[in-house]
Amino acid sequence: MQLRRYSIKFQRINHIFISHLHGDHFFGLSGLLSSMHLLGRTQPIHLYGGDGLKRIIDTTHAESHTVLQYPLLFHPLDFTQSKVIYEDEDMKVATLIMRHSVPCCGFLFEEKPSPRKLIKEKLVEYDIPIEMLEGIKHGNNFTTSGGKVIPNGELTIPPLPLRRYAYFSDTLYNETIIPSISDVNLLYHEATFTSDMQERARQTMHSTAQQAASIAKLANVGKLVIGHFSARYKDLNPLLEEARAVFQNTQLAVEGDVIPIE
Ligand SMILES: [Zn+2]
Ligand SMILES: [Zn+2]
Incomplete structure (x- = not known):
């Protein structure tokens, strides 16, 4: 629904990366796959996720008697170590291991060196x-x-400088991951809570806005985007202010915004 609302041509999507199997991260997937089918898609979709995701999709399709018109190619993720999971001549995608209450990974999207x-x-x-x-x-x-x-x-x-984008899904504060994302142009990091809720963040294995900003600062990233806010925050400014106090170049992930990677 959101892709439609913002006029994003979702038939151009060929690869879908699912970080983990909490509902807020994949419940919309069946509907999207079904819409692509109903709109006559024949191009394959590559789906990356934990083994359980394949069982969920297979069961959903079997029980609803859905036979997709296009190939759905499943690529199981290994949540124990970072790996390159996609590569073509222009770019590659690697997993980043998150610390969350269920197996979870983020993704690092990197351009490859191009000729002069x-x-x-x-x-x-x-x-x-x-x-x-x-x-x-x-x-x-x-x-x-x-x-x-x-x-x-x-x-x-010379070719344009290579761009890198790191997507951090749900995670505890984790400094060990910093070397793998140092100097990325753009970091998306979850910031579920403000610092006064730090204990709650630890219990639920999430991060605070301040922690997200610390990772951005220590990794010397170009820009930080924070998101995945708890529903308790009707006003998101306290989250933004808290992050900016640590890392100035921060913005909120607001639905529909376009954020260039530069
Ligand atoms: Zn989660
Ligand atoms: Zn989540």
């Missing part, structure tokens, strides 16, 4: 043969027929 970008005018100017372009993209110099060496820096520009 060719400067078109220079290729024309030096009449560079097509078969040499791949090498030049990877740093080769070019030698003209007259024997003059044109340095790579004159023919190409």
Whole structure:
């Protein structure tokens, strides 16, 4: 419903990552899979989650006599150690192990190094043969027929800096994970409570806004987005203020907001 409300073309979604099997993190999944089916999807969906998720989906479909028109490809997650679970030529996705009351992981989305970008005018100017372009993209110099060496820096520009986004699902405060997310451009971290509820956060294996901000600060991230707020907070400003006192570049995860990774 929310994807529709914000006009997000969900037929473009090909991979779905489910962090853990508390209802607030997956109860909407069956409806989404069903809507994709009803709208005529034929492209596969890759679903990443704990083993239990496959049993839930299989049972739901069996008991409701649902036969999806598209392949649903299930990828079981290992909640004991961080692993790369998806990779293509542009990016990769790895799990981050959370400390929660049930097996739970977050996800780290990283761009992969891309080759240098060719400067078109220079290729024309030096009449560079097509078969040499791949090498030049990877740093080769070019030698003209007259024997003059044109340095790579004159023919190409460096690629854009690689972007990284870390998604922290439900978790206790956990400093051991900091090295794996240091310097990410954007960190989403749960902040279920304010600090006065720190004991409650510990018992339920959640974090406070201050703890989320501490992780952001220690990991030297570019920006922090906090979310997963307890329903007790009608006004979210105390959560935001508490986080900003520790890490200034923080914003609330508000439904419908678009947050660039930069
Ligand atoms: Zn949970
Ligand atoms: Zn939750």
